[in-house]
Amino acid sequence: METIKNYYFTDLSVMLGRSMRHHFRSVDTIITATIMPVALMLLFVYVLGGAIESGSNNYVNYLLPGVLLMAIANSMGYTSFRLFNDVQKGIFERFHSMPIARSAALWGHVLVSLVSNAVSVVVIILIAFIMGFRSPAGVLSWLAVIGILALFTLALTWLAAIPGLTAKTQDGAIAIAYPIHILPLISSAFVPTNTMPTVVSVFAENQPVTSIVNAMRALLNNQPVGNDIWIALAWCIGIMLVAYIFAMRAYKKRV
Amino acid sequence: MIPNEIAISVQGLKKSYKNIPVLKGVDFKVKTGSIFALLGSNGTGKTTIVKILTTLLKHDSGTAVVNGFDVASKPDSVRQSISLTGQFAAVDEILSGRENLIMIARLRHLKNPRQVADDLLKRFGLTDAANRRVSTYSGGMRRRLDIAMSLVGKSQLIFLDEPTTGLDPEARIEVWKFIKELSDNGTTVFLTTQYLEEAEQLADRIAILQNGRIIVNDTLTELKKLFPPTKVEYIEKQPTLEEIFLAIVGKKEEK
Structure with a gap:
């Protein structure tokens, strides 16, 4: 065996710093990942909210979980896009010809997705507070909500990494963003699913975003979470593991 | 050559892409401290050889030893002792020139990343542009930064x-100057090119790759002996367009 000193965490922190700069130097990314969901929240609460029968007297409370998921989903196109650029422009080749841990470059992108989404989530929750969001949830419930959001982010990030690493064109790399964007719209995020036509409501009831939204809503309202939380966790962890395996396989093929 | 004097030793190297043989048994040696030029048309496998020697690609059979380490069994030790400047300038466009250099210095685990970066910026005439984003750099500046990034950590062997390719005549001459300087300081340079003049200007030894094999490998003087002896002829020497271009551009700059 070779005895090369291991600098994994140093390397990872350099990669993280690099991708963070990419994120925060792109006005476009910040608009899509943070400002757009806030704008949607304003739109739904102050324009459509009066007409929507959510069955709850505080529509911001009802809306917040879905808006958070939407913010996270919106940022995924950028993960694909940045990975695609690194592969195409030869930056990964440069890194891989250097004595650094091979997976550090990829994990840098994944961690940035976590950190930047955490920032977006905090900003959105603060604005929701200003708009009247209130929660009786205790520390444990909040931790559970944070955990679900982190898992959801990781699952989508690994999913977005696959086209980023394998796409032949930039358009192909970011195409993943579209189906991910649609999911929160066809879910219980904005209106109760029982108001939808049967076919749509069956889809909405059985797709990941609905159970994740319902679980978060129950946690934030101090209501019993029932099965939703387990279904939500199963979706997140399932997608994450499958996507991780395929992304890693694509990554190893690339290097 | 005694072992210490050999920077690269390649024997019977073979590589196929999906049953299409690209390298059919490549043999050559590169002396430490020399400039070795690998010539060949597009698609002959020059980049494949570079990728194998820099551990980015696995070969099918044969052996390749770089700085005394086998690329297949000791890839980490190989990476410790080499630097790669790929075919396309692998620079991070969103970072500034200085940030690019600091990033590489940190990934090479050097003690004073900032000092290393500042020294290289000065040496490559990039001090004024150091804090600008690389996306604003010209092609020549990018290439200079790219080469500067490969010099971080003072590897014994550099692959170019x-x-x-793609540089204007002035930028090309500048790059040649840096390559000569490198060699004067004892660094071994492995260079691929499709420009015969480049090999003629720089290389101590020239190898020609064709149909998956090295068909010629010699010094320029010896290569010239392959052809009939020089005859003395009187011809009017016309300036080349390159000489005219450089003369005009040079004059303008003096004004």
Whole structure:
């Protein structure tokens, strides 16, 4: 065996710093990942909210979980896009010809997705507070909500990494963003699913975003979470593991 | 050559892409401290050889030893002792020139990343542009930064894959100057090029790759002996367009 000193965490922190700069130097990314969901929240609460029968007297409370998921989903196109650029422009080749841990470059992108989404989530929750969001949830419930959001982010990030690493064109790399964007719209995020036509409501009831939204809503309202939380966790962890395996396989093929 | 004097030793190297043989048994040696030029048309496998020697690609059979380490069994030790400047300038466009250099210095685990960066910026005439984003750099500046990034950490052996492709004549001459300086300081340079003049200007030894094999490998003087002896003829020497261009551009700059 070779005895090369291991600098994994140093390397990872350099990669993280690099991708963070990419994120925060792109006005476009910040608009899509943070400002757009806030704008949607304003739109739904102050324009459509009066007409929507959510069955709850505080529509911001009802809306917040879905808006958070939407913010996270919106940022995924950028993960694909940045990975695609690194592969195409030869930056990964440069890194891989250097004595650094091979997976550090990829994990840098994944961690940035976590950190930047955490920032977006905090900003959105603060604005929701200003708009009247209130929660009786205790520390444990909040931790559970944070955990679900982190898992959801990781699952989508690994999913977005696959086209980023394998796409032949930039358009192909970011195409993943579209189906991910649609999911929160066809879910219980904005209106109760029982108001939808049967076919749509069956889809909405059985797709990941609905159970994740319902679980978060129950946690934030101090209501019993029932099965939703387990279904939500199963979706997140399932997608994450499958996507991780395929992304890693694509990554190893690339290097 | 005694072992210490050999920077690269390649024997019977074979590589196929999906049953299409690209390298059919490549043999050559590169002396430490020399400039070795690998010539060949597009698609002959020059980049494949570079990728194998820099541990980015696995070969099918044969052996490749770089700085005394086998690329297949000791890839980490190989990476410790080499630097790669790929075919396309692998620089991070969103970062500034200085940030690019600091990033590489940190990934090479050097003690004073900032000092290393500042020294290289000065040496490559990039001090004024140091804090600008690389996306604003010209092609020549990018290539200079790219080469500067490969010099971080003072590797004993540098691979330059078509370093002047796409550069204007002035930028090309500048790059040649840096390559000569490198060699004067004892660094071994492995260069691929499709420009015969480049090999003629720089290389101590020239190898020609064709149909998956090295068909010629010699010094320029010896290569010239392959052809009939020089005859003395009187011809009017016309300036080349390159000489005219450089003369005009040079004059303008003096004004």
